[in-house]
Amino acid sequence: MPSRSLSHSLRRLWALDKFSYSLRVFIALSGSLLLCWSQGWIQALIPLFLGVIASALAETDDSWQGRLGALLVTLGCFTAAAYTVEFLFPYPWLFVSALALSSFALTMLGALGERFATLGWATLILAIYSMIGVEQRGGSAALWLEPLLLVAGAAWYGVLSVIWNALFAHxxxxxxxxxxxxxxxxxxxxxxxxxxxxxxxxxxxxxxxxxxxxxxxxxxxxxxxxxxxxxxxxxxxxxxxxxxxxxxxxxxxxxxxxxxxxxxxxxxxxxxxxxxxx
CATH class of the missing domain: 1.10.132 (Topoisomerase I; Chain A, domain 4)
Structure with missing residues (x-):
């Protein structure tokens, strides 16, 4: 009787869409933590975490093939946003102008559909994460490394999402x-x-x-x-x-x-x- 009740509770939990989403995020964050802990890359942990979160926010419903294509587009947008922030941050006027134009363009992108709106929103969030990283770093040191870690975290969650969708297609x-x-x-x-x-x-x-x-x-x-x-x-x-x-x-x-x-x-x-x- 208790085992049947436990099985019923687990089935009800599995039926909640937020549970599988949260489980994927937990696996991605745990994997990043284990990698950084085992290799002694503690300084890379925060950018990886932020990349995972941004990629999770950009996730939309699709088949695994469609999600793979969306992942490639997402990583392209994330890479462009992260490196643009890195290169333009030392030039305030250029940075403010580029930020205003990109924010307007990404917001208008949402008019094409919910998926584009989600992608635009997640790209803006990743740009904010990049700004925070540059400000905390306080210089141009590791100019290429931090955007690469952000995109790597996003790619790690994206690959996990594609595999999950292939295993549980329905x-x-x-x-x-x-x-x-x-x-x-x-x-x-x-x-x-x-x-x-x-x-x-x-x-x-x-x-x-x-x-x-x-x-x-x-x-x-x-x-x-x-x-x-x-x-x-x-x-x-x-x-x-x-x-x-x-x-x-x-x-x-x-x-x-x-x-x-x-x-x-x-x-x-x-x-x-x-x-x-x-």
Whole structure:
């Protein structure tokens, strides 16, 4: 019995998307720490950590092939940002002008889509990390080393992410479906609360909470649909993807039925106040 409960708890933990993300970051940081500790490179630890964090912030959902391509683009942007900061930092006016232009360009890049927005944001963060490193170092010593360590940390996490995605290709779909059914379950609870046999029930407040939760369910439905369709592409879905599609359509059907039904809740509460019907 305890082993079954432990297994159930581990499965619930594995179904949380933040858990696998946190586990990857933990493995990457632990690997960097072990490497620096064993080789006596303690001074390289902080740049490696910052590179891992920036790469984790730039991570987006994709297949392992798509994630590999995104990693190469990310490393290119990170390298350009880190070395630009290193070379221009001694020249304040050039540095400020380049920083303003790059910040504007990377922000506008987000208009092309969520993935580009994530990449632009992570690149800006890595540039800030580079600025902090140059300021703390207080000179042009190790001009090439610190950006290289930042990019190496980012590459280490990126490779780990690609391998993880190749081993657990359908995990993002499972996480998205789990999140969808959690939001749908909360929606049904709020919907059921409207049927409580209470006099002078504040229906409007509960309707407002229901409407907010409905927005979260719709957002979860759209996110899940995008992830599943991205897995399908132009080909026919495999057995696993077909099963996920059925679960998605089931959630969509439940949501449509629950959201399309409306009743005079106060009148029902008055009529069945002394009854077990509600």
């Amino acid at each position: 995990q993002p779909v499972q996480h998205s479906l789990a999140r969808l059914f959690r939001e749908l379950g909360q929606y049904l609870k709020l919907k059921a609360a409207l049927f409580e046999p209470l006099r002078q029930l504040d229906v409007e407040q509960r309707r407002l909470a229901l409407a907010k939760q409905n927005g979260r369910v719709v957002a979860a439905l759209n996110a899940t649909k995008e992830i599943i369709l991205h897995r399908v592409g132009n080909g026919r879905p495999g057995p696993k993807v077909s099963r996920y599609l059925k679960l998605y359509f089931l959630a969509q059907d439940i949501h449509e039925r629950a959201s399309s039904s409306h009743y005079p809740y106060n009148e029902l509460a008055e009529a069945f106040f002394h009854s077990d019907v509600l």
